[in-house]
Amino acid sequence: MISMHSEEKTVSWLAIIKDGVVGAWPICLGYLAIGLAFGVIAQKAGFSPMEIGLMSLLVYAGSAQFIGISMLSAGAGIIPIIITTFTINLRHMLMSSSLSTFMRNLGIGRLSLFAYGVTDESFALNTARFRDGNWDWRRALVLNHTSNLAWIISTVAGGFSGRFIPAGALGIDYALIAMFVCLLVFQLRGRLYVIVAIISGILAVALSLLLPGNAYIVAASVIAATLGVFLKKSRRFAGTERTS
Amino acid sequence: MIHENYLYVILGMGVVTYIPRWLPLVFLSRRRLPDWFEQWLDLIPAAILSALILPILITTGEPRHLDLLRPELIVAVPTLAFAVKTRSLAGTVILGMFLFWLAGKFF
Numbered sequence: 593m594i595s596m597h598s599e600e601k602t603v604s605w606l607a608i609i610k611d612g613v614v615g616a617w618p619i620c621l622g623y624l625a626i627g628l629a630f631g632v633i634a635q636k637a638g639f640s641p642m643e644i645g646l647m648s649l650l651v652y653a654g655s656a657q658f659i660g661i662s663m664l665s666a667g668a669g670i671i672p673i674i675i676t677t678f679t680i681n682l683r684h685m686l687m688s689s690s691l692s693t694f695m696r697n698l699g700i701g702r703l704s705l706f707a708y709g710v711t712d713e714s715f716a717l718n719t720a721r722f723r724d725g726n727w728d729w730r731r732a733l734v735l736n737h738t739s740n741l742a743w744i745i746s747t748v749a750g751g752f753s754g755r756f757i758p759a760g761a762l763g764i765d766y767a768l769i770a771m772f773v774c775l776l777v778f779q780l781r782g783r784l785y786v787i788v789a790i791i792s793g794i795l796a797v798a799l800s801l802l803l804p805g806n807a808y809i810v811a812a813s814v815i816a817a818t819l820g821v822f823l824k825k826s827r828r829f830a831g832t833e834r835t836s
Numbered sequence: 837m838i839h840e841n842y843l844y845v846i847l848g849m850g851v852v853t854y855i856p857r858w859l860p861l862v863f864l865s866r867r868r869l870p871d872w873f874e875q876w877l878d879l880i881p882a883a884i885l886s887a888l889i890l891p892i893l894i895t896t897g898e899p900r901h902l903d904l905l906r907p908e909l910i911v912a913v914p915t916l917a918f919a920v921k922t923r924s925l926a927g928t929v930i931l932g933m934f935l936f937w938l939a940g941k942f943f
């Protein structure tokens with residue numbers, strides 16, 4: 593922590609911005625594909641590019657925006673839409689909790705600015721970078737806002753001009769899946785992590801078949817991580833993380 | 837021209853999206869957390885990434901059902917192997933996209 597502070601001063605803002613922007617490229621690629629698709633759907637549902645852009649800026653949550661647009665065009669009321677959005681995005685609470693362990697001793701302003709950009713994708717990428725080292729809240733913040741900008745631009749572009757990149761072109765629809773696969777691999781830092789991931793994945797599939805919406809993500813992760821803590825306590829996995 | 841009603845809807849959506857992102861960062865980052873909770877948080881990324889990705893790979897449709905022959909899953913196998921072997925994010929993303937594009941020619 594002490595060395596980090598002295599390092600922060602010697603590295604210029606330009607280098608930090610560059611790290612964050614360059615680091616965000618897989619997310620930008622993925623958001624381009626999904627954002628365009630969203631813009632096209634929203635435009636067909638009768639929303640203007642301005643309305644689309646404002647939603648991407650204020651909400652900034654892919655799946656909730658898709659569902660929001662479809663509920664709005666189905667004539668749903670404001671309260672059901674907001675409740676649905678809340679339940680869909682509750683999973684970010686887990687991600688922010690996990691990220692908080694890397695965001696020590698920051699002021700409320702910086703934390704608030706960072707919180708805006710916490711998505712599935714930025715969480716996954718920032719977590720991997722934080723673990724690697726050579727990453728700090730500034731780079732993470734730049735990565736978040738670069739991704740946000742890519743999302744806003746892509747959704748508005750989709751709303752203006754339709755799908756100028758055809759569906760499936762260059763496999764761009766697979767960018768985020770491939771990114772998640774790789775970032776999951778980075779998280780498997782020992783036997784315990786592999787076991788937790790397997791339990792979580794199987795639970796998520798089973799629950800996704802049983803429960804409506806995406807509650808399965810939070811449910812499976814919480815159960816699997818809790819089991820993981822108990823497994824670790826049982827000392828059979830004592831050697832997986834610390835060499836004690 | 838933006839309808840007033842639409843503005844309220846997206847403002848509401850924005851607020852309820854922002855709060856779960858904000859609360860844990862502000863309340864947890866400045867507290868000393870018990871060991872078991874730190875361990876729990878340490879396991880969350882592996883758990884949540886797996887919970888995000890696996891249903892995308894092997895389920896589809898509305899209502900959801902299992903489908904083990906999706907190109908998403910078939911492409912994920914070599915992509916995963918490549919990620920394990922090289923530990924390269926850029927390489928994995930590019931290979932995954934290429935294979936998915938290739939798979940699109942056959943499915």
